[in-house]
Structures are given as structure tokens and as C-alpha cells.
Amino acid sequence: MNWACPLPLRHYPHIVMGHGGGGRLSADLVEHLILPAFGGQSAGALGDSTVVPPIAGRLAISTDSYVVRPLFFPGGSIGELAVNGTINDLAMSGARPLYLTAGFILEEGFPLATLAEVARRMGEAARQAGVRIVAGDTKVVGKGQADGLFINTAGIGELRPGVDIGPCQARPGDVVLVSGTMGDHGMAILCAREDLEFDGQLESDCAALHELTEVMLDAGTIHVLRDPTRGGLAASLNEIARSSQVGIVLDEARVPIGEKVQSACELLGLDPLHVANEGKLVAVLAAESADAVLAAMRRHPLGRHAARIGSVTGQHPGVLAAKTSIGGTRVIPMPLGEQLPRIC
Amino acid sequence: MKYLDEYRNPTLAKAILAEIHASVTRPWVLMEICGGQTHSLMRYGIDELLPPQIELVHGPGCPVCVTPLEMVDKAIQIAARPDVIFLTYGDMMRVPGSEGDLLQAKAAGGDVRFVYSPMQALEVARQHPDKQVVFFAVGFETTAPANAQAVWQAAREGLGNYSALVSHVLVPPALTVLLSAPENRVQGLIAPGHVCSVAGCADYASLAARFQIPIVVGGFEPLDLLQSILMLVQQLESGQTRLENQYSRVVSAAGNPAARRMVEEVYEVCDRRWRGIGELPLSGLRLRRKYAGFDAEVVFGLEAPGVEEDSECISAQVLMGQKKPTDCPAFGIRCSPERPLGAPMVSSEGACSAYYQYKLVAP
Structure with a gap:
């Protein structure tokens, strides 16, 4: 961590209740730690809200809270997640993300240097994505009342004219694409949290997907976009099947899964289709657009391993089925809750 | 993935x-024992690819399922104590007690x-004296x-704050009850490969001889299961009732003697209640008296309250292969x-649960 503590914060290596009290300590925290990281305005410009110029098109709005443990993991941290996660939620309705807000809930005693590193990573992720963090808030709760650091981000994006993407839009005859390998984020977090060691490190796929969705929208008409986060691909496709009242048939052998993720899942008795992703998307679109969109995805760095994995049918509405690798069929259910490793 | 893709x-x-289809001439009821x-x-949808003459019924071999209700209740009781860190395999977390x-x-x-x-549990005990x-x-x-070794190791280190809530079950006694039942329909068994990798194959050879039934020690990948089914069909069609070992890359006839010695050192055989089935004689393992100081039931002085199981549930017949999950009126509804x-x-x-997950169409 390369953060050098600026003068007014030097007496406080850890968060104290006063950092959330709205007084000078709060102001110091925002002015000397948060704002420099986000690369923005001077403190003098801070009001109770931020005013932005008019936006021409329809707006997409989303919010999400981030409570990941550990805070830092191979491939990212809660900072990148908080920025990219909300960007991705906006991108999945076909919007170009413009502005984010960030709210921090801090536990008394949380190291300031860690907060600085998280904020730096948030600023860096936002800059890379071309999105501005324009409003924020910090609150402090007593020791033991939170687990270190929680972040909420909300975002606003502008929709492209003519785009109509939503979970109800899948139609029989459509095809299903994914942008890359499944399960990387969830398995990286699990292994980092539980100190599990496998041959070679598992890395989170955490990334902002709005540029990938832009090239996809340029290449063809898309009916549904989802980022398969919690519950993985299985949850996303089940939701699409239910919302659109269609059946979805997955060709299991075609779903890209990294070898390390596959091995770790085998060992722990987990199903990679139920494991979370943070830098992948699933798209449902008309068969005639599929080749062009798939080619466009594969030209983008985040879509190199994109694949056609299934199709939409009028049969068994609301149900996700799979053609298994040896030619059988099965239903893929909506995951119940958290996946738990099996005994044997 | 090496060592797995070959078997898929x-x-x-x-x-x-194709060979199974070519071999079968009559209906046969086969049971795989392990969950x-x-x-x-x-x-993998294997059951649907088999010829219609082959009916698969499913055995009692899910240890999480058959852990008795009163043991789950005891676990919850112990876990609620403020002086306790309670550790478990992941899939026991969601198993309902009363x-x-x-x-x-x-x-x-x-x-x-x-x-x-x-071994992770032992480490937690060392860190939290x-x-x-x-x-x-x-x-x-x-x-x-492994569970026995943890107790043995705790005893050796004098880790007085470690104990085990033991509810082990043994496969052969359950199979004896299953095959002795007048309602039994099972004509061929796929024996649990990983159990045999520890316990060896002798008990299963005895069962095959005693009940005149072919038994194949089988693995867990699609090709293992298909080959086991083929081996059973070939025996049945030619009137044989032998023990065969399909899973020879893992299982030897003698099992794992070192592991068995550790079990023998720490545990003794006892009667055990199986959830959904009831009490089966000599079907469980408990800690030997000399390890009583590491027995959570002794440490916490827990009484075993008799707990009634749901009367609508037909799990005993399902676990014994007499009925299919879908024969139950409550399945998928209540x-x-x-x-x-x-x-x-x-x-x-x-x-x-496997039927519910993989077969239930249109909720």
C-alpha cells in the first residue's frame, strides 16, 4: 500500500467514531483521503448534492451494496467490485454508465491505510471505465457492529436510443451466449477466504463490461443481458426463463469453465454453474444476430472466450434444462441459497 | 481435466x-448404494439413456441424510452454547433438526x-484454548x-478442549436389512467405491454369496456407473452372483489397512438409528471408552430425547429401494x-433431492 498519510489524519491510524461525526475529523477524511483517491473536486465545492448537466436519453439507475470478505483477493478488491459491479448493472440494460455515488460504512478501528487503498482502487477503476464518482457519504459504527468496511454504490447511465433489453424479452428460437469462463470470481473468493490452496492461484474476473456491451449492441439486436453474479449462470438463466416464460436448453459441454475452477469445484463438490462471476455476461438474442455478435465479442479483450452455449425454446416454460456432456438431459434448478461444500 | 475427463x-x-442395450433381454432392478x-x-441424465428394462432405485448411502434427527438436535444444542465453536462439514449446515x-x-x-x-478442526482447538x-x-x-485420527491426535497432544459429536454409520448392516426384507425388489447392487477404498471388499463378497445377488464395486463418474451397470446386467443375464470390482483404480480387495487400524483404535461398533429408516443393529460407530473425554455427548452430558419423524414421509421405503421419490404424495408439494x-x-x-433438482419439470 503506497498511501502516505497526510498531515491532518496522522494522529489517527484507525477509524474512530469521530470520523463519522460530521465535524472536522469527517471533513479531513473526505478532503484528504477520499477526494484525492477519487481524483475530483476540491472540498470547497462539496454541497449536499451534486448537480450534473442535462442528459438527453432515457436513464438507467441502479444501486448495490458490497460486503465481500476478504476485502482484497487475487484479481481485485471490494473497491473494484463496488465500481465495476454497479457499472455492470447499468450496462446490462444497455446503458452507458455516467455517474456513480459511493457510501462507506466503516467499523470503528478500521485501518485508515486500508481505507485509502480501497478508495484508490475505486478511483482507478472509475477512471479506467470513464465514469465519475460524484457524490459520497461516510458513516462510522462501533466496534463489532460491522465487519470492517461495507460500500454501497449507486449509478446513473444513459440508454442508447432504440435499445430495449430486459429479462422478459427472450423468445423461442433465440440463442444464448456467454462472454467467457464461468465461476472464476466465486472460487477465487472462496479459496482466499478459506485459505484453500490449489495448484496455481484462482483469480477473480472482476471487470467493467460496458465497453463489451457497446460493441455487442453495435453488432446486433440483443433481447436480454445479465451479469451472472450471485447464484451464477444457473440463477441468471432460471430468472430469464421465468420472466420470459420460455424454456432454456443449455449445452453443458459448451459452457466455458477454466480448468483450475473446474478442479476446485470438483474437489469441494460445488457446481461451477452456480458460482458467482463479476466480469462476465450472458446474452439472449435472435439466432440471425448471433454470429455477428459473437464475433464482435471475441474481438474484445473481455469476450475472447465468448461462446454459444444454448437456445431458447417454447417448451417447458420457466425451466432451465441441460443437455449433459454424455448426451442425457437434466433440469438445472434455481440455487437454493449459498452452496455448501459436500462431505464426500 | 486430467483423470476426470477420461471418465466422462x-x-x-x-x-x-450400446453394449448395455445389446445385453439386456429382461427387466432388472438395480440399486446404486451411495448418494x-x-x-x-x-x-448426467444417465437413467434416461438406459434401456427401459433397467430400473434404477436409489440406496441409503447419503450420510448427511441418514444422520439421526436427535443427533442434529444435539448438534444445534451444543452449537448454541456461548463457550463453544462448532465445526461441521458444509452440507450438514442445512440439515433440519426438529x-x-x-x-x-x-x-x-x-x-x-x-x-x-x-484436521482443520484440531487447528481451531489449538488456536482457541x-x-x-x-x-x-x-x-x-x-x-x-480422518475423524478418528483427529480424536487420536487430540488425545496425544492433550487437547482437552477438543471433542467430537460422533454419528458414523456403516453400509453392510444396512444392506443386510435391505436385502432381507420380504418387500425387497433389488436384483443387483452397485457398491460404494469410496467406502470400499477404506473398508475393502470382503463384506460385499459375503453379501453377494449370502443373498445370491451380483454386486459391483463402482466409481462415481459417468463411465464408472455405465460400466458398473453393464457388469451387473451381464452377470444377471448369465445367472451369476459374484462380487466384481469396477473401481479397481481406487479400490483394492483389502481396502486401506492403516485407515482401518485407526478406526479400530478409536471407535467401536454400536447400534445406530438411521434417519428415515429407524434403529439398525450394529450399524454405527462410537468412540471407545478410553476416548470418552473427547466424546461431545459425554462432555456436554446430553440426553437423547426420542424424536418423532414426520409420518407422511415414505423415506424408509425410498432408502430401501422399495419406492421411488416420485411415488410420494408429498414430493415437490409439501x-x-x-x-x-x-x-x-x-x-x-x-x-x-436429486429427483427434485434434476427431474422436476414445470414447478
Whole structure:
């Protein structure tokens, strides 16, 4: 961590209740730690809200809270997640993300240097994505009342004219694409949290997907976009099947899964289709657009391993089925809750 | 993935399937004993690819499912104590007791954690000398050696704050009851490969001889299961009743003598209640008297309250292969993984749960 503590914060290596009290300590925290990281305005410009110029098109709005443990993991941290996660939620309705807000809930005693590193990573992720963090808030709760650091981000994006993407839009005859390998984020977090060691490190796929969705929208008409986060691909496709009242048939052998993720899942008795992703998307679109969109995805760095994995049918509405690798069929259910490793 | 993809090869699977289709002339009822095998059969849709003459019924081999209700209640009781860190294999967390499960005990403030091995539990005990660290030692012959070793190691180190809540079950006594039942329909058995890798094959050879039934020790991958089914069909069609070992890359006739010695050192055979089935004589393992100081039931002085199981549930017949999950009027309606009425619905490897997950079309 390369953060050098600026003068007014030097007496406080850890968060104290006063950092959330709205007084000078709060102001110091925002002015000397948060704002420099986000690369923005001077403190003098801070009001109770931020005013932005008019936006021409329809707006997409989303919010999400981030409570990941550990805070830092191979491939990212809660900072990148908080920025990219909300960007991705906006991108999945076909919007170009413009502005984010960030709210921090801090536990008394949380190291300031860690907060600085998280904020730096948030600023860096936002800059890379071309999105501005324009409003924020910090609150402090007593020791033991939170687990270190929680972040909420909300975002606003502008929709492209003519785009109509939503979970109800899948139609029989459509095809299903994914942008890359499944399960990387969830398995990286699990292994980092539980100190599990496998041959070679598992890395989170955490990334902002709005540029990938832009090239996809340029290449063809898309009916549904989802980022398969919690519950993985299985949850996303089940939701699409239910919302659109269609059946979805997955060709299991075609779903890209990294070898390390596959091995770790085998060992722990987990199903990679139920494991979370943070830098992948699933798209449902008309068969005639599929080749062009798939080619466009594969030209983008985040879509190199994109694949056609299934199709939409009028049969068994609301149900996700799979053609298994040896030619059988099965239903893929909506995951119940958290996946738990099996005994044997 | 090396060592696994070979056993999931679609071309080879088709070839074995063709051979099964060519070999079968009459109807046969086969049972896979282990929950892991049930799970694999359903996950790959193997049952649908078999000729209609072959009926698969599913055995009692899901250790999570058959852990008795009163043991789950005891676990929840211990986990709720403020001086306890309670450790368990992950899939025991959601198994319902008479009231609630371990996940709910955790939500209510209990320190409940899941571990991948009892050795991790020992480590927690070393790190927290001020706490009682209790490990929920469940499972068949497969998990018994490691669980036994943890107790043995704790005794050697004098780790007074480590104890095990032991509820091990043994496969052969359950099979004896199953095959002796007048209602038994099972004509061929796929024996649990991982259990045999520890316990060896002798008990299964005796069962094959005593009940005049072919038994194949089988693995867990699609090709293992298809080959095991083929071997059973070939025996049945030619009137043989031998023990064969399909899973020879893992299982030897003698099993694992070192592991068996460890089990023998720490555990003794006892009568055990099986959830969904009832009390089976000499079907469980408990800690020997000299390890009583590491027995959570002794440490916490727990009484075993008799608990009634749900009367609508037909789990005994399902676990004994007499009925299919879908024969149950409550299946998928009043009984689901969210609200299980009985043993085979509680873990993902239970037969009812496997049917619910992989077969239930149109909710």
C-alpha cells in the first residue's frame, strides 16, 4: 500500500467514531483521503448534492451494496467490485454508465491505510471505465457492529436510443451466449477466504463490461443481458426463463469453465454453474444476430472466450434444462441459497 | 481435466450404452448404494439413456441424510452454547433438526463454521484454548478414519478442549436389512467405491454369496456407473452372483489397512438409528471408552430425547429401494429441499433431492 498519510489524519491510524461525526475529523477524511483517491473536486465545492448537466436519453439507475470478505483477493478488491459491479448493472440494460455515488460504512478501528487503498482502487477503476464518482457519504459504527468496511454504490447511465433489453424479452428460437469462463470470481473468493490452496492461484474476473456491451449492441439486436453474479449462470438463466416464460436448453459441454475452477469445484463438490462471476455476461438474442455478435465479442479483450452455449425454446416454460456432456438431459434448478461444500 | 475427463468421454459412454442395450433381454432392478452415485446418475441424465428394462432405485448411502434427527438436535444444542465453536462439514449446515438447523443456530449467535477436514478442526482447538471446540463427526466408513485420527491426535497432544459429536454409520448392516426384507425388489447392487477404498471388499463378497445377488464395486463418474451397470446386467443375464470390482483404480480387495487400524483404535461398533429408516443393529460407530473425554455427548452430558419423524414421509421405503421419490404424495408439494419432510430430501445427494433438482419439470 503506497498511501502516505497526510498531515491532518496522522494522529489517527484507525477509524474512530469521530470520523463519522460530521465535524472536522469527517471533513479531513473526505478532503484528504477520499477526494484525492477519487481524483475530483476540491472540498470547497462539496454541497449536499451534486448537480450534473442535462442528459438527453432515457436513464438507467441502479444501486448495490458490497460486503465481500476478504476485502482484497487475487484479481481485485471490494473497491473494484463496488465500481465495476454497479457499472455492470447499468450496462446490462444497455446503458452507458455516467455517474456513480459511493457510501462507506466503516467499523470503528478500521485501518485508515486500508481505507485509502480501497478508495484508490475505486478511483482507478472509475477512471479506467470513464465514469465519475460524484457524490459520497461516510458513516462510522462501533466496534463489532460491522465487519470492517461495507460500500454501497449507486449509478446513473444513459440508454442508447432504440435499445430495449430486459429479462422478459427472450423468445423461442433465440440463442444464448456467454462472454467467457464461468465461476472464476466465486472460487477465487472462496479459496482466499478459506485459505484453500490449489495448484496455481484462482483469480477473480472482476471487470467493467460496458465497453463489451457497446460493441455487442453495435453488432446486433440483443433481447436480454445479465451479469451472472450471485447464484451464477444457473440463477441468471432460471430468472430469464421465468420472466420470459420460455424454456432454456443449455449445452453443458459448451459452457466455458477454466480448468483450475473446474478442479476446485470438483474437489469441494460445488457446481461451477452456480458460482458467482463479476466480469462476465450472458446474452439472449435472435439466432440471425448471433454470429455477428459473437464475433464482435471475441474481438474484445473481455469476450475472447465468448461462446454459444444454448437456445431458447417454447417448451417447458420457466425451466432451465441441460443437455449433459454424455448426451442425457437434466433440469438445472434455481440455487437454493449459498452452496455448501459436500462431505464426500 | 486430467483423470476426470477420461471418465466422462461421450464416445466411450455411447459405446457402453450400446453394449448395455445389446445385453439386456429382461427387466432388472438395480440399486446404486451411495448418494454420490445417485447424484452423478441424475446429473448426467444417465437413467434416461438406459434401456427401459433397467430400473434404477436409489440406496441409503447419503450420510448427511441418514444422520439421526436427535443427533442434529444435539448438534444445534451444543452449537448454541456461548463457550463453544462448532465445526461441521458444509452440507450438514442445512440439515433440519426438529426445530431449525445449524445455519439458524449460527444466525442466532452460535459460532458455527464449516471445515473441509477434521484436521482443520484440531487447528481451531489449538488456536482457541479458551473455547470448547466440537466437531460433528458424521459419515460412512469413508470419513471415519480422518475423524478418528483427529480424536487420536487430540488425545496425544492433550487437547482437552477438543471433542467430537460422533454419528458414523456403516453400509453392510444396512444392506443386510435391505436385502432381507420380504418387500425387497433389488436384483443387483452397485457398491460404494469410496467406502470400499477404506473398508475393502470382503463384506460385499459375503453379501453377494449370502443373498445370491451380483454386486459391483463402482466409481462415481459417468463411465464408472455405465460400466458398473453393464457388469451387473451381464452377470444377471448369465445367472451369476459374484462380487466384481469396477473401481479397481481406487479400490483394492483389502481396502486401506492403516485407515482401518485407526478406526479400530478409536471407535467401536454400536447400534445406530438411521434417519428415515429407524434403529439398525450394529450399524454405527462410537468412540471407545478410553476416548470418552473427547466424546461431545459425554462432555456436554446430553440426553437423547426420542424424536418423532414426520409420518407422511415414505423415506424408509425410498432408502430401501422399495419406492421411488416420485411415488410420494408429498414430493415437490409439501416436501422440497427448502422444507424437507424426511432424510432423502435434506442433502443434495439424497435420492428425493436429486429427483427434485434434476427431474422436476414445470414447478
